[in-house]
Amino acid sequence: MSNFDLIKELALQEQTKIVMLVMDGLGGLPLTAGGKTELETAHTPHLDRLAQEGICGLSIPIARGITPGSGPAHLALFGYDPLRYEIGRGVLEAVGIGFELGPEDVAARGNFCTIDQNGLITDRRAGRIPTEECAKLCELLQTIQLPDVQVFVRPVKEHRFVLVLRGKGLTDGIADTDPQQVGLSPLPAVADRPEAQPTADLFNTWLARAREVLADHHPANMATLRGIAKTPALPQMGEVFKLRCGAIATYPMYRGVAKLVGMELLPTGDTVASEFDTLREHFSNYDFFYLHVKKTDSYGEDGNFDAKVHMIEEVDALIPRLMELRPDVVAVTGDHSTPALLRSHSWHPVPTLVWSAHAGADAATAFSETECARGALGHFPATELMPVLMANALRLAKFGA
């Protein structure tokens, strides 16, 4: 019996409310040895108070040393074993631009690339064409029709686009057509099992037509497909946790992942303040809120230490608005770390606090990497955060007698 089954068995319907505030890429690193991280540099009196009153720890998104993408990192926060429930790249890319995937759709992540007169790839990213150019080329590709299926081509960013096929009996199980190095031809779409052959044939037909359509559009004169996937059948949070879940996020990808796990998407504005307004507005209608702050991660990726610090302070200043709603349980965490020093996602465990009237006692006196390392939550798998929140919300029955 997995822990997930256990939770489903023990989950109770109660009136308590849980708020999970996710500051994307929250964890950081000092710029110099012995210095302070972004979170430790930020002035965060309200978060510090929650840390004092509640308990702290460091969450491990996937496993020690593993740097997660946002998809698996969020699945883990929502309680899903990210190694068991994988979301294909095609699906993640589609979901990331807000494309509404149906259960039978097959989605691929597309790359425009450059091929020479012999058909060999000279640039796998077509010189990273501007996004506007990408959008025009996608309109051209949208003219390609296939028998008995609907075809959707949507631009993402620079050389990246999404291709979705919609029809009866389509499958995944088709290898990438990107050979991963220059000097080789794009690969055909190869089925890795006999049932996938008809769908592979459709992708190959589409690729042949794309080559014709794009022929005169150097450097984007060909395309490759990767991560061909269907929507995974994820258990729905409402059923597993007996929670009515509302998601507050501004970026499509996070809204997409929230939708895949069964949350309702709440309309919100572009600023963090407007996300907190949305929380207040809908507070009586849901049991669980996922509130996502994107820019902590974006500034980390930019290597902008100070901007990440200010973003954390902006969130801290909004904490009183959250607390005046009188939630029963509050978690503040990140999906992963994004140290400005590294300009990328990282493997570092993520500072996490859990506040409730009976969270427990520990020595953590502020919300920081260092304080979290000695908190009562210890180092814990991110997948166990939801059970801890459920317990604090008094929404789990006792196991055994």
Next chain:
Amino acid sequence: MSNFDLIKELALQEQTKIVMLVMDGLGGLPLTAGGKTELETAHTPHLDRLAQEGICGLSIPIARGITPGSGPAHLALFGYDPLRYEIGRGVLEAVGIGFELGPEDVAARGNFCTIDQNGLITDRRAGRIPTEECAKLCELLQTIQLPDVQVFVRPVKEHRFVLVLRGKGLTDGIADTDPQQVGLSPLPAVADRPEAQPTADLFNTWLARAREVLADHHPANMATLRGIAKTPALPQMGEVFKLRCGAIATYPMYRGVAKLVGMELLPTGDTVASEFDTLREHFSNYDFFYLHVKKTDSYGEDGNFDAKVHMIEEVDALIPRLMELRPDVVAVTGDHSTPALLRSHSWHPVPTLVWSAHAGADAATAFSETECARGALGHFPATELMPVLMANALRLAKFGA
């Protein structure tokens, strides 16, 4: 290979002695944010000294966020995966009143209930009749005879009783007959596999006779059965750990669980002091002692913070008696937390200390939740306590060369 197999392979026969002192429901919570827990409030110079000399940590009985019952929590302390080795409720209830279950017996937890003239349940607990009334009705039910099997009916408390069938070829795999809500008839005993049908038939015959016997005893005019189970075939501690194990516990349920895992039950008195006397008396005859203190949990369940504090202090005062026996390894822990604040078992990890001449070094300077959070044992699954104690007793061979 499970950790259990590994231990069995590596266990050595040695002369060292281990004492596991379990203060039931030991872990607690501050009554107000930032305050002290029961254990932190208690004056415990002797336990603090053991914590200083040994190492500390927080044990997780089942999984983070999961509140355990005493059965699975104790199995975990004894090294058994509580999700793998489940003790059915019928067995736990029988064991809990000191009924000696044979390996072929089938035990059910019974509830007296009230039915109306149409046979529909109006009260699933028969108004919680007094325990004396329950005992009288059990004597009446004891007159019911079944072909080829012995029948035992024993009172537990209020509306609860135990029904045990003893005979050849009896099985478990029979669903509860309690429909879990009023306004419905009691269910028949339904076999969930064909082999269980004969046993289900016996339970149904018994239930039909019980209805006749109880007809005039409103509000307890019918009974339902739950958790129909046989004794689980648990590996025996003596074989797994190569330890002669003695159990010192005053409450039947803990004695019962200890017996199920193969410990010998040592006769003892009602007070904690007499339990420590029993330990001294038998100290030369066993390698491992399980000493159980019940009242820390009872006072927690009562919401009596001060009484729990005093109980911890009472145990602390007895620690010198334990140490003068010169045990090689001492563990002090709880099976789970029972914060007076919550008046119930809880999910919080349990303060644990391990003392031996070579336990290790850590920063914990007292025995408390906060100090344990920074101890060398870290946060650990309760199932790993036994291997740690075995190691400290130098009773585990090296794994591999």
